[in-house]
Amino acid sequence: MQAFSFATTAQIQCEVGAARRLGELCRAREAQRVLLVTDPGITKLGLLNEVLPGFAQAGVSIEIFDQVQADPPEAIVLSAVAQAKALNAQLIIGFGGGSSMDVAKLVALLAHPACSQDLAQIYGVGNARGQRLPLVLVPTTAGTGSEVTQISVITTGATSKMGVLSPLLLPDLAVLDAELTLGLPPAVTAATGIDAMVHAIEAYTSILKKNPLSDLLAREALRLLSANIDEAVHNGSNREARQAMLLGSCLAGQAFANAPCGGVHALAYPLGGHLHIPHGLANALMLPHVLGFNASVAAPWYAELAPLVVGERLKNGAVIEQAEQFICALADITQRSGLPTRLRDANVPEDLLPTFARDAMVQQRLLVNNPREMTENHALAIYQAAY
Ligand SMILES: NC(=O)c1ccc[n+]([C@@H]2O[C@H](COP(=O)([O-])OP(=O)(O)OC[C@H]3O[C@@H](n4cnc5c(N)ncnc54)[C@H](O)[C@@H]3O)[C@@H](O)[C@H]2O)c1
Numbered sequence: 417m418q419a420f421s422f423a424t425t426a427q428i429q430c431e432v433g434a435a436r437r438l439g440e441l442c443r444a445r446e447a448q449r450v451l452l453v454t455d456p457g458i459t460k461l462g463l464l465n466e467v468l469p470g471f472a473q474a475g476v477s478i479e480i481f482d483q484v485q486a487d488p489p490e491a492i493v494l495s496a497v498a499q500a501k502a503l504n505a506q507l508i509i510g511f512g513g514g515s516s517m518d519v520a521k522l523v524a525l526l527a528h529p530a531c532s533q534d535l536a537q538i539y540g541v542g543n544a545r546g547q548r549l550p551l552v553l554v555p556t557t558a559g560t561g562s563e564v565t566q567i568s569v570i571t572t573g574a575t576s577k578m579g580v581l582s583p584l585l586l587p588d589l590a591v592l593d594a595e596l597t598l599g600l601p602p603a604v605t606a607a608t609g610i611d612a613m614v615h616a617i618e619a620y621t622s623i624l625k626k627n628p629l630s631d632l633l634a635r636e637a638l639r640l641l642s643a644n645i646d647e648a649v650h651n652g653s654n655r656e657a658r659q660a661m662l663l664g665s666c667l668a669g670q671a672f673a674n675a676p677c678g679g680v681h682a683l684a685y686p687l688g689g690h691l692h693i694p695h696g697l698a699n700a701l702m703l704p705h706v707l708g709f710n711a712s713v714a715a716p717w718y719a720e721l722a723p724l725v726v727g728e729r730l731k732n733g734a735v736i737e738q739a740e741q742f743i744c745a746l747a748d749i750t751q752r753s754g755l756p757t758r759l760r761d762a763n764v765p766e767d768l769l770p771t772f773a774r775d776a777m778v779q780q781r782l783l784v785n786n787p788r789e790m791t792e793n794h795a796l797a798i799y800q801a802a803y
């Protein structure tokens with residue numbers, strides 16, 4: 417067996433309504449002063465209304481930082497760190513989508529009283545040192561899986577993002593509570609849900625670090641996500657479907673945290689960088705085309721995953737035919753969810769495609785995991801097919 421290493425969040429609380437007990441959970445970790453990091457949309461929606469009274473009951477004082485923006489810039493991280501230090505916070509909560517959780521991870525590191533590093537020093541792999549404050553992550557989208565990944569993604573320039581990768585960024589506790597996702601709009605539900613499905617698929621076909629634990633998690637994630645995404649999109653108040661999506665996204669996160677993503681993410685990133693197309697939608701637009709390109713190599717793996725998505729409608733046939741049914745079934749999910757299915761329908765200018773192909777080649781940390789080698793010419797042909 418090929419050697420592998422696997423790391424994940426120490427404790428996962430998967431329970432509808434658990435967020436109402438957040439105060440108690442912080443108290444159990446002996447924290448008396450807590451900073452909760454979130455975005456203004458979350459506070460405006462009242463998602464904290466049911467959560468905050470539990471802090472008073474538990475005798476834990478809490479401050480809110482709610483200035484996180486999508487694709488968070490460095491300045492937001494720094495002002496959240498300043499608030500945490502002023503409060504002398506003993507525990508950090510990240511409450512929201514990937515953006516809020518990613519900011520909270522860095523606040524837990526940089527606001528630790530013994531921290532001697534600044535943000536610029538910790539970008540890259542394994543550069544963060546020392547300790548962090550206790551960290552609890554509560555996703556309100558399903559999702560990025562950021563609650564179980566060792567990475568935080570920060571916007572550093574007009575079209576550039578940088579990541580901090582460190583085991584220190586894995587939280588002490590992740591809380592999965594469907595009550596927080598009941599009001600997630602259909603388009604966000606679909607895009608973030610497909611993002612999670614892509615995490616599972618790309619982990620399963622990750623050429624360098626594919627491993628038996630990630631495979632197990634990816635398969636169960638894909639089963640949960642494909643069985644529940646239609647219901648979550650079209651009947652968002654269904655708690656069972658919402659909880660299954662949160663768990664599926666968390667399992668997919670654990671899979672790709674240890675068997676990293678590949679070509680779909682590499683080709684999706686330039687769409688976000690240049691046009692601010694949401695991460696999940698960008699993945700959905702590229703998914704069938706990158707999988708079609710990979711199929712000449714990865715068809716046996718896609719055929720293994722096909723029953724989990726196609727279900728009883730799967731027709732017997734050669735491996736490549738089963739892989740094609742898998743890819744079609746995934747494209748159908750995007751179609752049914754009402755998201756745009758072609759780049760032109762997402763208002764992507766055709767003359768940017770060569771720029772995207774060039775930018776995608778910068779994503780070598782992702783492309784090295786793709787099952788089929790991809791050149792700039794291949795990438796351009798894939799964008800043209802997706803157009
Ligand atoms: N760390 C990782 O492992 C990882 C992985 C993938 C992506 N990311 C990062 O995550 C970010 C994207 O995260 P995201 O897709 O979760 O979106 P997001 O956190 O950027 O939030 C998008 C919008 O959804 C709203 N929202 C969130 N929860 C809601 C709810 N329950 N009801 C209604 N509205 C809600 C927010 O207010 C916000 O306006 C990007 O910055 C990306 O780089 C991180």
Ligand SMILES: [Fe+2]
Nearest residue numbers: 560611615695
């Ligand atoms: Fe993703």
